[in-house]
Amino acid sequence: MTIIDINTFNTLKESTDAEFIQELINAFLEDAPLQIQRMKESLQKKDAELFTRAAHTVKSNAATFGATELANLARELESMGRENNLEVGNKLQVMEEAFEQVKNQLNELK
Amino acid sequence: MVISSEPARLLIVDDNKINRMILSRTLEQQNHIVETANDGKEGLEKIRTGSFDLVLLDIEMPEMNGFEVLEACLKDVELRQIPIIMTSAMDELDAVVKCVELGAEDYLTKPVNPILLRARVNASLEKKRLRDEQRKLFRTFATKEVAEELLRTGFSLGGKQVIASVLFADIRSFTSIAESQTPAESIDLLNEYFSLMFDAIINNGGTVNQVIGDGLMAVFGAPIFFEDHAEKSVRAALDMLEQLKVFNKNLLSQGKNQIHIGIGIASGTMVAGYTGTQSRAIYTCIGDTVNIASRIEEYTKEALRPLLIDNHTRLGLPESYQVEDLGKIVFKGKHNAIKIFAVSD
Structure with missing residues (x-):
């Protein structure tokens, strides 16, 4: 699966200017690790609501940049959280790894 | 594609910073005056005091979700006149349908397509302008209550x-x-x-x-x-x-x-x-x-x-x-x- 869907990314890029795209990418790269941290903490605290909301944010932003795989992984975790199922196994770790790949690619695209 | 429009006062209510950035930027490029709120509660406060022409409202939010904000607005005779466009992820379509049935003006799925965003915002503003004109017209020959009733029905x-x-x-x-x-x-x-x-x-x-x-x-x-x-x-x-x-x-x-x-x-x-x-x-x-x-x-x-x-x-x-x-x-x-x-x- 592609890390960044280039069509989605280009649509976003064309709708604005280069400087703003950089700002957006920076905002995402700052925000996503915070959300992942929040998800880890909420797993420990068994706070499904907080977990769901953080996953929701990652999903939404990943989709914005065309990071399809990351978005799908986050969506899966979001649904689990919504069903109060926090038995996520290694899914959060997989999502975090996916984010690292997205991060590298976005840094190249900046 | 640039659709020309009169500048309007818009409020974006979204707990997601990236969404706020994109929506603000896209609408500011159209000369609209854009304000933002980070959650539903703050959003409702701003809607009450800010005399906005249109609100873009996220559904999934802490404090007060978009659904609750929408309900509060529709209950208020003054706020009911402000068009609200719901913004949501594709997989929240059920919630969106509920909002539109309740009285939301329109909806947009995220990630928001900028062309669609501009088109929907402008269409909603245009509809509001027509309604405002109607309301003014009604008020020249009817009481406020009658004008509202005519507009509602x-x-x-x-x-x-x-x-x-x-x-x-x-x-x-x-x-x-x-x-x-x-x-x-x-x-x-x-x-x-x-x-x-x-x-x-x-x-x-x-x-x-x-x-x-x-x-x-x-x-x-x-x-x-x-x-x-x-x-x-x-x-x-x-x-x-x-x-x-x-x-x-x-x-x-x-x-x-x-x-x-x-x-x-x-x-x-x-x-x-x-x-x-x-x-x-x-x-x-x-x-x-x-x-x-x-x-x-x-x-x-x-x-x-x-x-x-x-x-x-x-x-x-x-x-x-x-x-x-x-x-x-x-x-x-x-x-x-x-x-x-x-x-x-």
Whole structure:
């Protein structure tokens, strides 16, 4: 699966200017690790609501940049959280790894 | 693609920073003035105080979610007029449908397509502009409540049966008054007269629905029903006569002829609704009650009393009103005699 869907990314890029795209990418790269941290903490605290909301944010932003795989992984975790199922196994770790790949690619695209 | 539009005040309510950034930027590029709120609670506070033309509202949010914000806005008569576009992820379509059914103007799925965003925002702003114009128009001939009711239920030609009171008023021998002065003077006189009469009617909950020459027709208790429509209509008529006294004093001081009016009121069932075509329609009432009110108004000339009412209207009056029984009258073309009462001012 592609890390960044280039069509989605280009649509976003064309709708604005280069400087703003950089700002957006920076905002995402700052925000996503915070959300992942929040998800880890909420797993420990068994706070499904907080977990769901953080996953929701990652999903939404990943989709914005065309990071399809990351978005799908986050969506899966979001649904689990919504069903109060926090038995996520290694899914959060997989999502975090996916984010690292997205991060590298976005840094190249900046 | 750039769709030109008038700048508007927009509020973006979204807990996601990236979404706020993208939405703000896209709309600011269109010269709109954009403010943001980070959650539903903050959003609602801003909606209440910020006089926005349009709100873009996320659904999934902490504190208060978009659904709750939408509900709070729709409950508020003032806020209900602000169009709200829901923004949500593709997989929240169920929630979106619920919002649109509840009264949201439109929706957008995230990630938001900038062209679609601009198109939907502009379409919603345009619709709001039209509604605002309609509202302004309505308010020139109806009370605020009636205007809101018309906006809420929309225009639909075709009527419904209502119980209400109808008032007709005419200036006595206006034709000869008009002949004795310039056309401009006559129009000025009429306009001053109508503005006083309209105030008296509107202040008592009535709606003026027709003005023909020097005559007017007003309805009380429709399109919004109120129990004391008969009393309100008589109250309005008495206020009209009171206003006329002041008006006549002014005319006298300017050396002009005074004017006299006759008012007839009837109450009962009638058909109320829009008559005309889809492009030009007026809210009016038709039926026997309306005809009787018109006949009673004409009868004021013969009875030499300024305010006459039918029995249904009299029965709706508290005892404090001074009412004189003038007996039964058979109007031309009518089979049944009608009891007529004069109300003293």
